[in-house]
Amino acid sequence: MNPLELSPADFRRLADRLSTLAEQWLTELDARAIAPATTGAASEALFAEGLPEEGLKDAALDALGPVIAGTRAGNARFLGYVLGSGEPVGALGDYLAGVLNQNVTAWRSAPTLVSMERAVVRGLAAAVGCPGFTGSLTGGGSSANLMGLTMAREAKAPANEEGSPTGVVYASTEVHMSIPKALALLGLGRRNLRLISTDEEWRMRPELLERAITEDLSAGRRPLAVVATAGSVNTGAVDPLKDVAAIARRHGLWMHVDGAYGALAALAVPERFEGLALADSLSMDAHKWLYQPVDCGVLLFRDAAAARRAFSFSGDYVRSMSTDAVESFAFFEESLELSRRARALKPWLSVRYHGLRAFREAIRKDLENARRLAELVRAEPRLELLAPVPLSAVCFRYVAGLPEAERNAFNTKLLARLNARGRVYLSNATLSGNFVLRACFVNHRTTPEDVQMVVAEVLAAAAELTHAGTVSL
Ligand SMILES: Cc1ncc(COP(=O)(O)O)c(C=O)c1O
Numbered sequence: 001m002n003p004l005e006l007s008p009a010d011f012r013r014l015a016d017r018l019s020t021l022a023e024q025w026l027t028e029l030d031a032r033a034i035a036p037a038t039t040g041a042a043s044e045a046l047f048a049e050g051l052p053e054e055g056l057k058d059a060a061l062d063a064l065g066p067v068i069a070g071t072r073a074g075n076a077r078f079l080g081y082v083l084g085s086g087e088p089v090g091a092l093g094d095y096l097a098g099v100l101n102q103n104v105t106a107w108r109s110a111p112t113l114v115s116m117e118r119a120v121v122r123g124l125a126a127a128v129g130c131p132g133f134t135g136s137l138t139g140g141g142s143s144a145n146l147m148g149l150t151m152a153r154e155a156k157a158p159a160n161e162e163g164s165p166t167g168v169v170y171a172s173t174e175v176h177m178s179i180p181k182a183l184a185l186l187g188l189g190r191r192n193l194r195l196i197s198t199d200e201e202w203r204m205r206p207e208l209l210e211r212a213i214t215e216d217l218s219a220g221r222r223p224l225a226v227v228a229t230a231g232s233v234n235t236g237a238v239d240p241l242k243d244v245a246a247i248a249r250r251h252g253l254w255m256h257v258d259g260a261y262g263a264l265a266a267l268a269v270p271e272r273f274e275g276l277a278l279a280d281s282l283s284m285d286a287h288k289w290l291y292q293p294v295d296c297g298v299l300l301f302r303d304a305a306a307a308r309r310a311f312s313f314s315g316d317y318v319r320s321m322s323t324d325a326v327e328s329f330a331f332f333e334e335s336l337e338l339s340r341r342a343r344a345l346k347p348w349l350s351v352r353y354h355g356l357r358a359f360r361e362a363i364r365k366d367l368e369n370a371r372r373l374a375e376l377v378r379a380e381p382r383l384e385l386l387a388p389v390p391l392s393a394v395c396f397r398y399v400a401g402l403p404e405a406e407r408n409a410f411n412t413k414l415l416a417r418l419n420a421r422g423r424v425y426l427s428n429a430t431l432s433g434n435f436v437l438r439a440c441f442v443n444h445r446t447t448p449e450d451v452q453m454v455v456a457e458v459l460a461a462a463a464e465l466t467h468a469g470t471v472s473l
Pocket residue numbers: 082139140141142143145176178229231232233258259260261262285297
């Protein structure tokens with residue numbers, strides 16, 4: 001018998017054990033600590049013995065217990081970062097993707113799964129109000145942003161054999177770090193990112209964008225692209241997409257929209273994303289606000305030829321002999337990736353199982369939960385809301401009895417104490433130099449009662465700090 005092959009009975013036994021573990025994890029979400037009490041040394045120690053020379057057979061799975069015990073619960077009150085809650089049907093799709101092990105790079109290597117991904121991408125594009133856009137699924141928003149900016153550079157200042165010319169890219173001061181990273185990776189230079197100031201709601205100010213472009217043009221520099229943000233990571237701000245698009249068009253710039261956090265909310269509140277379809281390229285993250293398991297980013301674009309200009313470097317061994325539009329299609333000609341996993345299985349199964357309506361409703365509930373938290377914070381004199389809540393990120397801090405100069409230090413300690421209590425999990429942001437607690441609702445499990453618990457827990461953690469008579473942890 002081939003030692004790497006499993007009999008059907010062995011496969012079933014292992015799969016059943018894994019399914020039991022998965023089911024247990026899901027049913028115990030609420031009982032688990034959101035931030036497990038572990039240390040770097042303890043998690044490293046789990047793997048200290050290295051990889052075994054001889055196989056452990058079923059006992060191999062025994063080691064999963066402490067691994068799973070050390071994971072974050074991902075329950076209804078995990079509200080840190082922009083972490084989608086992991087919809088279980090999507091997880092089953094991911095499992096099948098591994099078993100099928102198709103290389104979803106070209107129609108001829110994985111015909112049905114290539115067509116499935118094309119359909120998922122088209123369907124999501126239409127659902128966010130960008131019908132006719134195509135694209136591909138990516139490892140996340142960062143790679144989708146890198147791909148969008150690669151297309152921008154190739155469209156507006158094509159790289160030649162000698163290297164790439166320089167050009168200027170514009171984004172708001174609230175831009176996500178993946179954009180400067182993309183510029184650095186593309187060799188455009190981080191200094192060629194112009195950060196445009198925002199208004200009182202953290203949105204890019206179009207008149208300042210216009211001015212910056214005009215100044216660069218008169219200094220002989222080459223404006224390439226503008227990145228508008230549709231849901232900033234700190235506060236959920238949506239840049240004025242129509243105004244930004246008009247300026248981009250007037251100056252012949254590529255417009256990329258970073259919608260990694262926010263754009264999928266257009267399923268529920270399209271009116272907040274007016275102008276999204278004016279983008280040349282748009283990144284979204286189904287592993288954020290479509291609740292899919294990581295990883296499931298999306299890059300959409302209006303012109304597939306622009307994607308091929310950026311990404312098609314076909315060698316002979318991959319050339320398609322077919323002339324049929326579908327049968328000759330290859331994702332690797334429109335993407336950074338060559339070998340590609342069947343990412344589409346998760347959103348496809350998950351949306352077919354639940355229907356788009358269920359996702360629209362879940363997003364609406366997240367928006368409502370965020371609005372509710374903002375109201376509770378406004379009504380609580382010990383807390384201060386520090387930014388409007390256009391989507392589902394709520395930024396606030398504890399202020400009672402604290403002089404301005406002590407608020408940052410206190411809230412930093414408060415966040416650590418809050419998360420250590422293990423009932424809710426928030427992350428942080430810095431707004432105009434203020435350290436703020438940040439709750440982000442991209443979680444299909446969160447209920448209004450959970451929202452109330454956020455406030456109760458923040459106040460309880462603050463009381464612990466102040467009653468201890470010290471702010472040291
Ligand atoms: C606005 C924005 N852009 C890009 C990203 C990066 O996405 P990913 O983590 O999927 O690479 C994030 C992540 O939070 C984000 O909020």
